[in-house]
Amino acid sequence: MANDKNLIINKIQKGPVCIHCCASPDDGERVNAQVVETENKLIIIDTMLMRPYARELRQYADSIGKPIDRVYITHAHPDHWFGMEFFQDVKNVSLPETVEEIKMMAQLEIDFHRSQHGDLITDKMYLPVPDATEGNVEIDGVVFRLHKIVAAEDLFMLAIDLPEVKTLIAQDLIYNKVHLFVGQRSYEGTMCFDGWINALKKFMNEEYELVLPGHGVPTDASVFLENIHNLEIMRGIVESSNGENFVQNALEAFPEYGLRSMIEMSAFFLFQMK
Numbered sequence: 001m002a003n004d005k006n007l008i009i010n011k012i013q014k015g016p017v018c019i020h021c022c023a024s025p026d027d028g029e030r031v032n033a034q035v036v037e038t039e040n041k042l043i044i045i046d047t048m049l050m051r052p053y054a055r056e057l058r059q060y061a062d063s064i065g066k067p068i069d070r071v072y073i074t075h076a077h078p079d080h081w082f083g084m085e086f087f088q089d090v091k092n093v094s095l096p097e098t099v100e101e102i103k104m105m106a107q108l109e110i111d112f113h114r115s116q117h118g119d120l121i122t123d124k125m126y127l128p129v130p131d132a133t134e135g136n137v138e139i140d141g142v143v144f145r146l147h148k149i150v151a152a153e154d155l156f157m158l159a160i161d162l163p164e165v166k167t168l169i170a171q172d173l174i175y176n177k178v179h180l181f182v183g184q185r186s187y188e189g190t191m192c193f194d195g196w197i198n199a200l201k202k203f204m205n206e207e208y209e210l211v212l213p214g215h216g217v218p219t220d221a222s223v224f225l226e227n228i229h230n231l232e233i234m235r236g237i238v239e240s241s242n243g244e245n246f247v248q249n250a251l252e253a254f255p256e257y258g259l260r261s262m263i264e265m266s267a268f269f270l271f272q273m274k
């Protein structure tokens with residue numbers, strides 16, 4: 001780790017595709033943006049939470065020297081779309097439901113994160129084009145398979161796989177050795193656990209060789225069972241805890257995991273925003 005105030009970039013070559021997994025430091029919620037480099041183009045998945053990291057992501061992408069074909073925004077949580085500010089000259093795409101969710105939540109999220117980080121956070125809402133639909137998209141000769149996930153870590157999420165290179169760009173469907181955010185409830189108040197676990201079970205049969213999480217370092221298909229197990233543990237902790245002891249109970253269950261702030265954010269949504 002050269003400098004803990006810069007992106008940590010992990011380059012992985014898979015056949016004709018090079019994936020640059022760009023991780024922000026802890027104050028940027030350790031969120032990953034993925035730069036998928038094909039022969040002639042770049043496809044970017046998510047755009048970071050904080051301005052310095054989003055700016056660095058853009059500079060890094062530009063340094064590769066290929067045009068950005070599009071940016072996919074996988075879901076409406078702010079650590080994935082705030083950085084769109086630095087990609088306004090290219091096409092940003094998401095599920096239509098994600099656009100609606102961003103519209104609904106943007107002001108609350110901007111106010112919350114600016115209260116913590118001030119001007120290091122965007123002051124404006126940016127909206128992707130609501131063009132993403134399930135199915136195959138071929139870009140520069142590479143098949144991107146888009147999957148819509150409902151009622152998991154967020155209400156609606158996009159996961160993208162590249163079947164030819166057995167790679168899943170899972171984003172927040174997968175966390176690797178980072179505390180899970182389990183604070184999302186459906187509009188009816190249902191918690192995330194069942195939908196999230198069902199989605200993981202669907203993807204775990206695909207025999208991926210490379211799985212790119214939304215938080216934590218790139219990994220392999222063994223992460224599916226680990227995430228399912230962790231979600232079951234977190235479900236038990238949510239059910240047996242209150243606003244006072246939830247954070248401590250979650251920390252004790254996963255002593256080796258990073259990013260305590262994820263637990264605190266879960267606590268806020270589970271016990272204060274009810």
Ligand SMILES: [Zn+2]
Nearest residue numbers: 077079172214
């Ligand atoms: Zn995230």
